[in-house]
Structures are given as C-alpha cells and as structure tokens.
Amino acid sequence: MICSGVNAIVCLLLAVAPSVGTPSAGVHDTALFAAVAAALGGEDAWRRIETMELVGEHTSFSRTRPFTIRRMRPDLYRFDYFESTRPAVVAFDGEHAWWHKTFTVESLVDWPVPMPLLYARGLRAEAAFEPPFVRASARGLELLDRGFAELDGVSYRQVDVAWPWGLEESWYLDHDSLLPAARVAPGAYLRMPWTQRTFYGDYRRVGGVAIPHRIDTEIGNDQRVLEIHGVRLGVPLSLALFARPVPPALASFRRLAGSWRVEGTMRPNLEQAALPARGRSTIRVAAGGDLVTECLELDVGAVRRVVRRWWSWDRFAEVVRVVVFDPRSSHLDVLDGSLDGGPSEDGVDGLKLRVSNLDTGTSWRVHDRTFHRRETWSLGADAASRNDRAAFVLELETSLDAGIAWRPRGRLAYAPAQEPEEAVTACSDELRPLD
Amino acid sequence: MRRQPAARSIDPTTFSSPPIARRSLKVACVFACLLAACAPLVQPPASTPRGAAVRVRGPWPEFQGPGRAAQVPQAPRLLDRWSADGPPELWRRPLGAGFSQVATDGQRLYTLFADTATEFVVALDPADGGTLWRRALGPRYVDEWGDGPRATPLLAGGSLWALGTDGVLVCFDPATGEPVWSLDFGERFGAAAAPTMGRGGLPAADETDRFGHTATPLWVDLPLGHPLGEALLVAYTSSSLGPALVGLEPATGRVLWTALETAGPAFSSPALFAPTGDEELQIVQIIAGRVVGLSLDGVELWSLPWDWVTIAQPVALSDGALFVSTVNDWGSALVRPHRDSDGWRVEELWRQRRLRTAWSTAVPIGELICGFDNATFRCLGRADGALRWAQRGLGKGNFLRIGERRVLLLSDRGRLTLGHVDDAGLEERGSVEVFAGPSWTLPSFAEGRLYLRNHEELVALDLRALPEDAS
Numbered sequence: 001m002i003c004s005g006v007n008a009i010v011c012l013l014l015a016v017a018p019s020v021g022t023p024s025a026g027v028h029d030t031a032l033f034a035a036v037a038a039a040l041g042g043e044d045a046w047r048r049i050e051t052m053e054l055v056g057e058h059t060s061f062s063r064t065r066p067f068t069i070r071r072m073r074p075d076l077y078r079f080d081y082f083e084s085t086r087p088a089v090v091a092f093d094g095e096h097a098w099w100h101k102t103f104t105v106e107s108l109v110d111w112p113v114p115m116p117l118l119y120a121r122g123l124r125a126e127a128a129f130e131p132p133f134v135r136a137s138a139r140g141l142e143l144l145d146r147g148f149a150e151l152d153g154v155s156y157r158q159v160d161v162a163w164p165w166g167l168e169e170s171w172y173l174d175h176d177s178l179l180p181a182a183r184v185a186p187g188a189y190l191r192m193p194w195t196q197r198t199f200y201g202d203y204r205r206v207g208g209v210a211i212p213h214r215i216d217t218e219i220g221n222d223q224r225v226l227e228i229h230g231v232r233l234g235v236p237l238s239l240a241l242f243a244r245p246v247p248p249a250l251a252s253f254r255r256l257a258g259s260w261r262v263e264g265t266m267r268p269n270l271e272q273a274a275l276p277a278r279g280r281s282t283i284r285v286a287a288g289g290d291l292v293t294e295c296l297e298l299d300v301g302a303v304r305r306v307v308r309r310w311w312s313w314d315r316f317a318e319v320v321r322v323v324v325f326d327p328r329s330s331h332l333d334v335l336d337g338s339l340d341g342g343p344s345e346d347g348v349d350g351l352k353l354r355v356s357n358l359d360t361g362t363s364w365r366v367h368d369r370t371f372h373r374r375e376t377w378s379l380g381a382d383a384a385s386r387n388d389r390a391a392f393v394l395e396l397e398t399s400l401d402a403g404i405a406w407r408p409r410g411r412l413a414y415a416p417a418q419e420p421e422e423a424v425t426a427c428s429d430e431l432r433p434l435d
Numbered sequence: 436m437r438r439q440p441a442a443r444s445i446d447p448t449t450f451s452s453p454p455i456a457r458r459s460l461k462v463a464c465v466f467a468c469l470l471a472a473c474a475p476l477v478q479p480p481a482s483t484p485r486g487a488a489v490r491v492r493g494p495w496p497e498f499q500g501p502g503r504a505a506q507v508p509q510a511p512r513l514l515d516r517w518s519a520d521g522p523p524e525l526w527r528r529p530l531g532a533g534f535s536q537v538a539t540d541g542q543r544l545y546t547l548f549a550d551t552a553t554e555f556v557v558a559l560d561p562a563d564g565g566t567l568w569r570r571a572l573g574p575r576y577v578d579e580w581g582d583g584p585r586a587t588p589l590l591a592g593g594s595l596w597a598l599g600t601d602g603v604l605v606c607f608d609p610a611t612g613e614p615v616w617s618l619d620f621g622e623r624f625g626a627a628a629a630p631t632m633g634r635g636g637l638p639a640a641d642e643t644d645r646f647g648h649t650a651t652p653l654w655v656d657l658p659l660g661h662p663l664g665e666a667l668l669v670a671y672t673s674s675s676l677g678p679a680l681v682g683l684e685p686a687t688g689r690v691l692w693t694a695l696e697t698a699g700p701a702f703s704s705p706a707l708f709a710p711t712g713d714e715e716l717q718i719v720q721i722i723a724g725r726v727v728g729l730s731l732d733g734v735e736l737w738s739l740p741w742d743w744v745t746i747a748q749p750v751a752l753s754d755g756a757l758f759v760s761t762v763n764d765w766g767s768a769l770v771r772p773h774r775d776s777d778g779w780r781v782e783e784l785w786r787q788r789r790l791r792t793a794w795s796t797a798v799p800i801g802e803l804i805c806g807f808d809n810a811t812f813r814c815l816g817r818a819d820g821a822l823r824w825a826q827r828g829l830g831k832g833n834f835l836r837i838g839e840r841r842v843l844l845l846s847d848r849g850r851l852t853l854g855h856v857d858d859a860g861l862e863e864r865g866s867v868e869v870f871a872g873p874s875w876t877l878p879s880f881a882e883g884r885l886y887l888r889n890h891e892e893l894v895a896l897d898l899r900a901l902p903e904d905a906s
Binding site: 059061062063064084085086152153192194197199216218219220221222223 | 579580762763764793794808809810811813824825826827830831847848872873874875
C-alpha cells in the first residue's frame with residue numbers, strides 16, 4: 001500500500017499537502033543539512049576516519065559472492081567483487097577511475113583499463129569518502145532541500161545534490177532518522193546511460209559514524225545488493241592498491257616522462273659519415289598510462305627532423321611495441337622487442353630495451369634493398385642519476401641482410417633539460433617535415 | 436506467404452529412442468491431432484484474446500501456461516495463507532541447467548534441461564518426479580549467466596514439441612518420447628547455430644546473438660475452414676539470413692509459410708492476439724526494433740517501432756489492446772492495433788517508464804497491470820498507465836496469477852511469496868525459501884500443484900487447502 005511503512009501522520013500530510021509528489025523549487029536549508037550530517041555521525045567523527053574497509057556479500061544477476069570495498073582519504077576507492085564467476089575490480093585512484101572486468105559488452109578487456117567516462121562520473125560520487133551531507137560546502141557540493149517527495153509510494157524528504165564536477169542526483173531522507181534512505185542518480189549500464197536507484201538500510205554505528213549495511217541498487221536489468229558483514233576503520237592501505245596496474249615494461253618507460261636534451265651523432269644514411277645531432281625531446285604518458293609518447297626534434301647537421309614514437313605493451317605477444325613515425329619518409333615503422341635486465345631501486349637503471357622490425361613486416365624497401373631497423377634503449381646506462389649526465393641512451397642500427405649484421409646509424413644521449421623548457425610542440429600540429 | 440516443402444523426417448540415430456518408421460509416426464501424430472480436434476473448447480483466461488477459445492491441452496501446456504498469460508482463471512481450493520514453513524513440499528529432485536518452464540498435460544510433466552554435455556527433453560511422473568523418458572536435443576548451451584535450454588516444451592494436438600538452444604525443433608510423442616519429425620533452423624533457414632552465439636561463455640560481438648534459440652513455438656487452432664487446415668505451429672527461427680518466423684504443419688513439420696525475413700534473434704516467443712471487431716486472430720512477435728502483427732498465414736499486417744532487446748512477452752488484453760514492455764527506457768505501452776479505411780495502424784493508448792519488465796512478463800489483475808520493474812513490483816492503472824502502487828523487498832522476480840487476485844511471486848533468489856493484490860497494494864500471506872541460488876524460471880501451476888525449477892532442482896509444492904483451510 002502507498003502508506004505501508006509510513007506513519008499515519010505522514011499519510012495525512014501526503015493527503016493534504018499540495019507539494020507532495022512534486023518537489024518544491026528547493027531551498028538551502030542549513031539546519032536540515034546539519035541535522036543530516038549529525039545523523040550520519042557528525043563532521044568530527046567522519047574526520048577521524050582515514051581509511052575504511054567493508055566486507056560482505058554482493059549479489060548481482062541473482063548470484064551472491066564475497067566483496068571487499070576499501071576507501072582512503074581523500075576519495076580513493078576500490079571495489080573487489082565477482083561478476084558471475086569472474087573476479088572484477090572497480091576503482092578510483094583520486095583522479096582516474098578504472099576497472100578490470102569482462103562482463104559482456106561492458107568490457108571484453110581482461111586487464112585493468114580506464115573506466116569509460118559514462119561510468120566514471122557516477123563512480124566518482126560513490127567513491128567520495130564522506131557522504132555528501134558531511135562538510136558539503138567545504139567540498140564544493142550544493143544541496144537543495146526539495147521538501148516532501150514520494151518514491152514508489154513512500155514519503156521522504158528529498159534533497160538534490162550537485163557535485164563539483166557536474167553530477168546531479170537526488171537523495172531521499174527518512175523522515176524520522178534523517179538518514180539517507182535512497183538515491184536516484186545518473187548511472188551507466190551496458191554502455192548506455194541509465195538512471196540508477198539505490199536504497200540504503202540497516203544503518204549501524206561504526207566508530208561513531210552511521211554506515212548502511214544493506215545497499216540495494218537497481219540499474220537496468222540488474223539488482224545489485226551489498227550486504228555488509230564487517231566494517232574496519234583505520235586499516236593500513238597503500239596508495240598502490242588504488243592505482244591502476246600497468247605492465248612493468250611500461251612502468252619503466254612511464255618514468256621517462258619529461259623534457260630532455262638530446263645530443264649525439266647520426267649518419268644521414270649508411271654511406272655518409274656521422275654528423276653531430278642535437279635536439280630536444282618531450283616524453284609524455286598518455287591514455288591513462290598505457291601509452292608513452294615521444295616527440296623528438298633533432299638537428300642532424302643542417303637538417304631538422306621531427307620523429308614521433310609511441311611505446312606500448314602487447315599483452316598477447318608479450319612484447320614491448322614501439323611505433324616510429326618519421327615525416328621525412330612518411331613511413332610508420334613498428335618495432336617489437338623486450339626489456340632485459342632488472343630495475344634498480346628507481347626502477348630505471350640497468351634496463352635495456354631492444355626492438356626491431358625484423359618480424360613486424362614494416363621494413364623499409366628501396367629498389368631491391370630492404371632496410372631493417374633496430375633501436376636499443378639503455379635506461380640509465382651512462383649515468384646513475386639524472387643530473388646533467390645522460391639518463392638514457394638510444395642506439396640506432398640498420399641491417400641490409402635481415403638482421404645478420406647490424407650497422408650503426410646513430411647514438412643519442414638523453415639528459416634532463418636544465419631549465420623547465422617548453423614542450424616540443426612540433427608534434428602537436430599537423431605532421432609535416434620541417435626541412 | 437510462400438509455400439514450402441515438408442520438413443525432414445527424424446534421423447533416429449540422433450536420438451536415444453529406438454528407430455521408428457516415419458510413416459507410422461506421421462500417422463500417429465495426425466491421429467493425435469484429430470483427437471485434439473475433438474477436444475472440448477474452454478473459455479480462455481480473462482486476458483486471453485477475445486474469441487481465442489482454446490482447446491483443452493492440459494492445465495499448463497506451454498510457456499507461461501494457458502494462453503501464454505502467466506495466469507489461470509480458476510483453481511481448486513488453495514491455501515489462503517501459508518505457515519512459516521510454506522506449503523507442503525511433495526517432492527524435490529535434481530535437474531540440470533536450463534531456464535525451461537514445466538509444461539504438463541495432467542499426466543506427465545515435461546521440461547528441458549542440460550547435463551554436462553547435452554540438452555534433453557524429459558518427461559516426469561507428477562507423483563514423485565521420477566523420469567519416465569528423456570531424449571537428447573543437442574549440445575549443452577554454455578553461457579556465463581546460465582547454461583542450458585531456454586525454451587519450454589509445447590503440448591498441443593496430442594504431440595510435444597521441444598526446441599533446443601542449438602535451434603533444432605523436434606516433435607515427440609508425449610507418451611513414449613518417440614521422435615516424429617525434426618527441423619534444424621540453421622540448416623533449413625540459415626539461422627545462426629548456438630556455437631556462434633556465444634558458446635563457451637564468450638560473449639558474441641552482438642549481444643542480441645548471445646543467448647541461442649529461446650522462443651517457444653506457438654500452437655494456433657485455426658478457424659473452421661481455414662485453408663491451412665485445423666491447426667498451425669508457429670516457430671521463431673532466429674534467422675538473420677532467412678525467414679525468422681515460420682508457419683509449420685504440426686503433424687509433419689512441413690513449412691506452410693515464412694515471414695520476417697532476416698529479422699535475426701529475438702528473445703520473446705510468438706503470441707496470439709485478437710484485435711477488436713470481427714478481425715481474425717493474429718500472431719504477435721517482438722523482434723529487434725519492432726512489435727509485429729501478422730495474419731495466421733504469415734502476412735505482416737502492422738508494426739510498432741520498439742526496443743531492440745525485449746524479453747518479456749506481449750500481453751494481449753481482452754478488449755483488443757496489447758501491452759508491451761521492455762527493460763530499456765522504452766518502458767511500457769498499451770496499444771490498440773486496428774484496421775480502418777487506410778489499412779492497419781497502431782493506436783498508442785499510453786506509454787510510460789514506470790514499469791520496465793525484463794524477463795518477467797506483466798500480468799493484468801483487475802484494472803491493474805502489474806509486473807517487476809527490476810526489483811520493484813509495480814502496478815499501473817490499466818486505463819491510464821499511471822502508477823497505482825509499488826512494493827520493494829520481493830527481489831527481482833517472476834509471478835503468476837491464480838484466480839482473480841491471488842499471486843505467486845518467485846524472487847530471483849528463490850523465495851516464493853503468496854500474495855493478494857488489490858487496487859491499494861499487495862498483501863503478503865506467506866513466503867518460503869524454495870531455492871538458494873538464481874531462480875529465473877516462472878513456476879508452473881497445475882491442479883493445485885506448483886512446479887518450480889532452477890539450474891539444479893525441480894520442486895513440487897502442494898498449494899491445495901484441506902477443507903477446513905479453504906478460503
């Protein structure tokens with residue numbers, strides 16, 4: 001019945017109040033919001049909590065499995081659970097949301113990847129360490145009291161919440177306890193936007209704050225229920241737990257991000273002597289860490305060249321893949337190889353990456369000759385530190401006999417730029433040869 | 436309409452039953468059909484299409500029960516309230532994976548299931564659940580959200596039809612399990628076989644291809660003097676290359692007509708619908724992007740743009756209206772297809788998003804239309820589609836109606852609830868935990884008994900009241 005679970009007075013109010021079912025325009029009711037924050041334990045109690053771990057059972061598509069949610073200030077979040085029989089992770093590292101799941105069309109990628117923006121907007125709100133009613137103004141939230149509102153026949157106090165990044169949602173407060181009973185928010189399901197309804201119940205006090213021990217979400221065709229069996233506060237958690245894991249090979253290259261001075265020698269072709277080479281390079285981490293890019297602007301003799309590189313890791317072939325584009329030739333070269341050696345404490349020293357296009361089918365052909373290319377990156381080979389000595393070295397070689405003999409083409413040493421320099425911008429414009 | 440040659444007779448080596456002569460089987464099937472033709476006519480459930488009187492085919496002869504309506508108008512005296520233990524459990528037996536409902540002619544129970552490798556149709560003794568016979572249908576369909584067959588056996592005309600997830604439709608003698616004829620939708624119509632629809636738990640590139648052949652064939656009693664004969668079997672082939680809907684001669688499997696070329700997979704089954712006036716019965720089929728009305732000889736009459744993925748059955752109401760609902764934001768709509776001077780058109784009476792059914796079909800109850808919107812049970816006013824009331828706490832379930840107001844709701848986690856629905860809400864009158872795991876199959880009701888299955892077990896409950904318990 002409409003009035004089931006609602007006391008007679010509320011029912012009477014529902015019968016006579018014209019605003020019921022059609023929320024008011026909304027007011028900033030400071031007293032109400034303070035009362036809700038107090039019902040949730042109060043700002044002081046929340047402030048004392050730095051980390052939180054929740055364990056219990058998660059039901060999705062009618063199957064119940066264990067889950068763990070870990071939270072850490074400011075808003076780090078990690079949810080480990082199962083989708084069907086497969087372990088899954090949804091996490092927010094404070095800046096980026098990521099997941100590792102293989103549920104049908106949502107993600108067929110069997111490794112951790114950035115979460116699509118459609119999903120990430122909602123996750124960011126769920127990752128918030130404190131409920132939106134606690135220190136709302138300080139956190140940039142805007143709350144609006146909408147008065148009485150009905151949700152599926154039950155009367156609540158509706159408060160609209162606007163998060164600083166633009167997400168807008170409605171919360172429904174229990175009349176008596178003022179605890180949040182429901183939330184209606186934009187969500188995503190099967191790669192489509194969906195309205196998500198979440199119901200909170202079985203509140204219990206843990207460390208002075210009120211934690212719902214049953215969280216029941218309806219979205220799309222799925223009902224997701226979290227039944228929380230245990231809450232631990234102040235558990236030691238590391239930042240690494242929330243960071244998206246990336247392949248170790250890429251992790252080494254990600255540390256090269258920055259601006260570099262480049263010096264060395266290059267032979268314009270195999271028949272010419274080596275010429276001095278000088279330039280600069282900007283290395284960036286892209287695609288959430290799955291790609292490392294380089295824009296190299298290099299003067300070889302009197303000729304300026306711009307070379308672009310992309311490093312990635314092929315999980316299936318288990319190789320480092322380097323893609324090189326030289327606008328002078330308009331040739332895209334794909335080089336595969338592996339990292340040898342082990343990282344020292346800073347994760348860089350002693351590593352050597354050797355990649356070539358011997359097996360990638362992208363070798364350069366001129367007349368009746370085929371040019372294979374090989375690059376050897378020695379990370380930390382010439383220096384133990386990143387002072388004004390080279391931090392890493394690139395050696396370039398060419399083979400005319402399919403890799404039996406390699407002839408040196410050049411050697412470039414990368415050293416950190418002395419002053420913060422402007423990034424090399426040659427790659428941000430249309431690709432074109434500069435000479 | 437295109438006339439087609441006859442279906443292939445059965446290859447006995449495919450089945451575990453002894454080989455039999457095709458001719459004798461055909462004769463048996465025709466004889467059975469003739470017997471069925473002599474069966475008395477009964478009034479259909481309240482929501483069965485007006486004028487669609489159906490012959491007695493058993494208390495729960497097909498998917499969703501009589502008229503595919505998930506309701507039975509009358510029942511023996513039933514317990515009006517349950518004790519904490521729920522109604523008496525008559526028996527419980529292991530059963531393999533599958534979503535197939537139980538069909539019964541009153542003598543035997545029939546359902547589909549899969550063991551570790553093979554899908555079967557099985558006949559069971561209602562007294563104790565013992566196996567009377569079983570026949571192989573094809574390889575086990577594998578999907579991470581639930582293996583096994585999706586369709587429900589169909590009882591009609593003295594025969595039994597079963598469709599495996601691989602897309603092979605087989606006609607059986609229900610008493611013996613002897614196969615009569617079979618039709619391979621892949622071989623005959625170019626329908627994708629289940630292995631390309633995600634076998635092995637690997638999702639297909641297209642989600643709509645994922646769940647194999649799910650649609651239970653439909654039996655149609657043809658009007659007297661109809662050129663196609665006395666009865667028709669309508670089957671959805673799921674073909675993306677050829678006809679997706681076919682009309683078959685029940686006794687032989689001969690293809691009488693084909694329709695809906697290259698419509699592709701659909702999840703809901705064909706249904707019968709009676710428009711207003713003196714119009715002939717129609718077949719309604721929901722396909723990707725459309726609800727389609729067809730004549731009994733397979734001619735498309737009207738079409739309504741609709742969601743791309745709809746699982747729930749269309750609900751034909753007695754006043755010539757049709758209720759359709761889907762889980763996506765298309766929501767629900769009440770429409771009235773009718774013919775005017777310009778031909779067939781579909782009048783939309785109302786549409787709203789407060790009830791978005793997934794795999795559970797809505798059921799009319801008095802002036803309400805009720806169903807599960809995810810895990811919220813909601814009832815809309817039939818006249819205007821406005822939300823009358825809603826109730827949570829029942830899980831995400833299936834339900835059926837017995838009599839005017841009594842409902843049995845099975846949550847997706849196996850809790851069965853007895854309730855009474857009126858315009859103000861749902862009064863719960865008892866509940867019992869039947870299964871511990873996922874339970875997505877609508878229970879079947881027959882002669883006071885309720886048959887429930889999940890991927891592991893089949894259970895029979897006795898809902899009947901002792902004389903002193905009667906309501």
